[in-house]
Amino acid sequence: MPQLFAPVSTPQHEQAPVLGARLVPPPQWDICCAPAVSAVATPAPARRGKLADLDPNLHCSIIGTCLSTAELRKLIPRHAPQLDRKLATDLQIHHTAVELTTGGSVVAKELNKALDARHALAITKFRAARDEKDLKRLWQEAMSNGDVPGAYWALMTHPASTFDVRTLAFGDVHMLSHLVGASNRADIRRLTALEDECERLKEQSASQQVRLHDMAARHAEAVQQVATLQAELTRQAARPSHDLSAEVTQLRAALADREQKLALHTGRRNDTEQKLQAREERNVVLHSALQQANEAAGAARAELHALEQVLQQTLDGDDGQSALPQLHGLNVLYVGGRPGATAVLAKLVAAAGGELLVHDGGVEDRRGLLAAMLPRAQLVVFPVDFISHNAMQVAKQTCARHGIPCHPIRSASVASFVELMQRLYDEAPAGLAASSATPVP
Incomplete structure (x- = not known):
């Protein structure tokens, strides 16, 4: 996605970011967030403006909003050998791009060309604007639709764009950066929750796929069984009636025999369940008795130890030693x-x-x-x-x-x-x- 908003300004007491091998001194206002320094009205040009024609204080917001970091990372290191394309941070790439566009350099021309190609549709849409009122209306529509990058570039370079219009757009983009920062943590929490939900749905989908596969296999087996039964019924329908009566008699006898065996096994199962329940109840009683016996055995061991001490004192013949601790008149x-x-x-x-x-x-x-x-x-x-x-x-x-x-x-x-x-x-x-x-x- 394009980088929509300009970085927050760096206070004077903080250390300036490292751009390649040299330091950028910390100014009172970072160029990323500084407003336009002049409100002097200039005659509206007959053609669209270029990036080099705009106030340098606007370069930061335009580059950060209308171009993606990936595009800048491809272009800027070619003109800044001190930057490593892979190791340089996004902030270093951004600051170097803003610095190189000041003064109408080759970088400014290449970035202008990239901006025109990327936002051609927005430029075409804004071309219909004839005055400041039309520009403001189109800008508000773009803000409502979330199409900020293309509209911002088209408005800043439009021939009818004025200082007031550019200041309005610059302020809107700057305030949007604050709104994004405030909602960033909530978006992260929602993203984490959505990722967890996605993983859960993936697991659920895999489980459902397994179940559907099993159901399909069972369905195919059932279809095969139905086909077999239909074939058997067709064959049986072609047989004489006396053969069918004999087979029905055999099937009824087999069914009665199976029902008798089923009743026998059911009775045995019920008896086994009753015996198992009785044994479980007895185990509970035995466990309780064992616990009580263990507690009694522990108490008996303690009492036996006490008696052994008394007996030892008696055998030693120590008349001055009492079997109990001194009670002091208790x-x-x-x-x-x-x-x-x-x-x-x-x-x-x-x-x-x-x-x-x-x-x-x-x-x-x-x-x-x-x-x-x-x-x-x-x-x-x-x-x-x-x-x-x-x-x-x-x-x-x-x-x-x-x-x-x-x-x-x-x-x-x-x-x-x-x-x-x-x-x-x-x-x-x-x-x-x-x-x-x-x-x-």
Whole structure:
């Protein structure tokens, strides 16, 4: 496509672009965007103007709008040996073209010839214009139709073109460059979306082609089968009627046999599906049981490790070493459990510097006593396998109301209690001592 718009002007403080082997100094106004410096009216010539006859400030917008970069890349390097045809940027090609057209050089004549050849139709259309009004009307039509390059060149070189008309066209082209820049990113996003949609449609089309090919093959096979059946029907129609009756009888017998086999296989399939469903349900139950067993085994291993530590301390005969971490006067309320185990737990807690408050969970002790004992404790423990449902609910609700830590354990064994106390100490070594010093509200 032709390059429609002139580049944006380069501010004075930015570095000038490199054109070949020399630098172009940064002017106050880049020639690409500078307005015409003079508005002096000149007599309208009797013939169309040339590129060299126009104000040099218009060369940039005309070259950038009315000629494509590919055309400039073919022409300009022949007159600018310092430019590499392949490595030079579009901006370098453009600036060199504008620079070489100043002063009516050979390049200006060649570009003028290329512009006339490229936009001959637009020049012919604008030739009918007789005055400034006609030129403005034709220019507005070209702007509406999007035919800017040819109309811009035809207007700039028209014999009836005036300073005001050229200034109007120059301003329109310059503002269009800003509009294009503002919508460029949206166009890129739309282009990306369209490319993705194109790829998706290509894949969908390929898939549909495969399906159509398969359908065509099946259609050809069906046509062949229809032709075969028609031939068979023709042959059967030519046979005697008694032969047909015998064949019909055979076919009915074969059909009854196949229906019987089908019913048998259907029943077997239903039985197999029921057995498979029952096995899947059993697998779910077994998986749940296995998960529970793994969790119980893990808890048992932790409790076994705790008992091994207690046993090791007992065998070592270290009377000063307690099986539990130091409790520093912590009051532990044990709800539920067996009397034999609670007696051992009371000794262990006492050896660790704490006190064990015991409530049997409502077996012999009154349930009202539990609510009275709970505020005295800084830690509540109860075994889930040896406690009444009511006592467990009372313990949870009271602990939540008073902010007392409450911990259920797996069983009423000594190992479960020892494992819990060691785990609490490992998670927060200072937690048990801090709990013993926390006042109960």
